[in-house]
Amino acid sequence: MMRILRIALAQVNTIVGDFQGNAALVRRGVEAARDAKADLVVFPELTLTGYPPEDLVLRSQFIDDNLKVLREVVRTIKGIAAVVGFVDRGEDLYNAAAVVSGGRIVARHHKVFLPNYGVFDENRYFQPGKQASTVVLNGITIGVNICEDIWYPQGPTFSQALVGDAEVIVNISASPYHRGKLRFREEMLATRARDNRVIVAYANAVGGQDELVFDGNSLVLDHQGRTVAHGKAFEEDLVLADVDADAVVRVRQHDSRRGKQRLKLQRQGVHVDRIVLSAQHRTARRRPVDEGLPAALNPLEEVYRALVLGLGDYVRKNGFAKVVLGLSGGIDSALTAVLAVDALGASQVIAAFMPSVHTSRESQEDSEAMARNLGIRLLTVPIAPMFGAYRAALAPIFKGRRTDIAEENLQARIRGMLLMALSNKFGWMVLTTGNKSEMSVGYSTLYGDMAGGFAAIKDVPKTLV
Template sequence: MSPAPAAPLRIAIAQVNSTVGDLEGNARKLAAFAAEAARAGADLVVFPELALTGYPPEDLIFRPAFLAESGRWLQWLAGQLAAGPVALVGFVHRDRDLYNAAAVLQGGRVRAVACKRFLPNYGVFDEERYFAPGHRALVLRLAGVTLGVSICEDLWYPEGPTREQALAGGAEILVNLSASPYHAGKPRERESLMVTRATDLGVAIVYANLVGGQDELVFDGNSLVVTAAGEVAARGRPFAEDLILWDYDPEAAAVARWHEPRWRHMPATEQEAARVERVDLDGAAAGGAAPGPATGGATAQAVEPAGGGPRPPKPPLPPRQVEVLEGEAEIYAALVLAVRDYFGKNRIGRAWLGLSGGIDSALVACLAADALGPERVTGVRMPSPFTSEESLQDAEAVARNLGIGLETIPIAGVFDAFRQALAPLFGGRSFDVAEENLQARIRGTLLMALANKFGGIVLATGNKSELATGYATLYGDMAGGFAPLKDVPKTLVYRLAAYRNGWPGGPVIPESVLRKAPTAELRPGQKDEDSLPPYAVLDPILEAYVEKDVPAATLVARGHPAGAVARAVHLVRASEYKRRQAAPGPKITTRAFGRDRRYPITNGFREPVPQEGPAGS
């Protein structure tokens, strides 16, 4: 008689939005998601990387009190989940050193710990500052299924724990806890990577990604289940919390694995086999006591039997359809989440912004209204002697269409008072950038005063093109607590505005705003192009030079105008001191200013720029 078919293993991915440092709030949220997973019949619930502490905790983990509280809430969580499914929880593990780790919770205690092996130390990542690398590859046996547990970066390398788990440990499923920050197109990159890794190793991949905004970072969720055949079996919602359920059928998976046998030709080495740590959650730890996490020196208690007998029938999986966002829709959703979480997690009640009638402030107003609700957003018109009537009307139309508050504070009198105070020193000097910037600084002062008096913070409205070139005023239009467009190039600002205008309900940004030439209106007839190359010319240069480190000479050789390249390179270098004082803002490109791109302010290097490209260019 043939054996009865094995029951499916039900795995839940808890795609949660953790708050850095809110240990109690995070622990209670994880417990609530685990309870929901239990009601859905899950055998295993997987949380993202450092879900208990929030990611990245940065120098908080150097505080002994923080580590002690983290350990206390992990034990509390284990107790809460004692009767529920096995849980994989990201936390900071303290042994002889500190580790970015995953705790295996079962039966009211920590049954095993997996420590991250590959610590990213590039771009926005600084994990080598905080953590030691692990040295083991954890493999679990649960309900007759073998699972490998890894953390974020571990999955990105073809060699390392995932290979060891699949080839030496016999893992059928690779479970990855992740906190992968967003940039435009990143979800597609991850999916492609997982399809490659799954088909190469002949395993399914369960990928649990964090969601939420954290200062300059946005985590997009988009958790995934990819089968051994490279098919996406389940998706998490983009930019929102979610509980994703998936049933793994061992027999069906085995047949599929036999039909895609490339893994047979990649035998594990003895060294790889020696790094595999096996823990049997159905019985005792294979081979007795499990080696200690990370260092391999300490020992852990042998696990006790979890109880036998057939598993109860599970409720059917609910039907599910998840929207896949791309292009402007994806970026807009990221920016909205960044604003919402910055205000929500910092308990900020109201947003103030200068509503000039231009495209940047109009888009920031849309983001704020969509993130917070229009009742929590106030735009302020601050006309100077150079503000056009059209700009005033456009600002009013944006406020009316969005339903946000609108105040008007003319600054002509304040501007005159400043000029009179400076007249003895300025003497007969002509009107120039000093008077232009005075207007911006008056506006910044008024906005900050309103935020101080009534609560909330000011949203700076500058974009990446302006910050790159220094086309912004310190303590003026750069004033604020958060800058939603800090990493959004000007040409993308227009595309996002057009996208938002296409929402149901009709356009909210008037066509006149989209059509008018960009201008700060700080002197008669002023246009941005008086000081900068046209944005259609400038932005591709900035993208290549700032985000990809393409040499200036190469840019000219590729056909970019030599004068525009020289101007951009000079302005980027000269404006670093301004960017160091800019408000934080969400990263949405491959390389953002701030923690992603770090250059010295005091910098004597001048990159040569050819006067023209090759002949015929």
């Protein structure tokens, strides 16, 4: 009989610091995986704290709470094995993964490669792990590592597969999205699977956290680098896959390089701890998993889904229910309004049209049509009286100077002031509508159209809008 491992990847949307909410996600994921008769359920990086916890990690109470909720969750995990991300504390702090079985932690992996570039700052908070390990579950050897660990060809995956005889590599991740990354990441994982003759199960986080968006797209790849299971993009999912460990053994038997490479690593002092939970494989009676692969998103849909998820999560995770934005009749504010409706629902979006003496009738008609088509509430607040009052107040000071950008910016600042007044009065978050091209060259007004709580299209160039 083939040694089949059923893996469940619980692609969940965590909230930084919400220990009880994140623990509830783990419990629900464990229950769903158990119902699916999975042998192992895998959660993303730093599941219990949320990612990235940043300076919260520097608070000892935060670490205590994370370890307390880990103990509570571990006690409930029975009848299935699980991999859960948390912050471990020993001589220092570690970005860690707990392997749980029978209501106890049987192994821990400390992240070896700590990213410290771009949006990452993990060297500030964590020490790198030093020791790799494998766990034998139901007669199948599994290596666990974390996010960046698998991006390095000579990283833990290499030693776990070669010295530790891992037939399956489980990688828990919080890999943020950017354009073009999905294909690059899948190709990298496929390379690791092929090079190491190993099955790769990659569980990625999903959801928005501040300026980051995690896209999900969890993957299971066979030892030839072929994708056999694929999580949904930009939404929570439970990804199931049956993987054949015997296929790994068969292909390794024909690879003469492995013995030489293993001996070389062992001579270098590389050692992989081995924890045996169940050495003999027991075949489970269950129907094979055959979920198929989802259709790939086209490039524009991919970006749009990322924007919707990032906007919606930023609003909700910061405790807001409704948003307000200035609607001008232009394309940037129109796109922002559509994103907000798709992220939150039309009833949660309010638009403000704030005409001046320079506003065209077409702009008003377009704004009214946009609001009507989206089904959102439109407030009309003329700014001409306020603009006149500002000019009159400044006239003695500006006397003798020609009208220039100072007066032009007054209009944007009046609109920003009105939007913030609506926010203060009604508790609505203000969405700004500037795109990346404008932001990058400073084509915006400080304390004017830059005023707000979230810039929905700040990373979208005008050519993409």
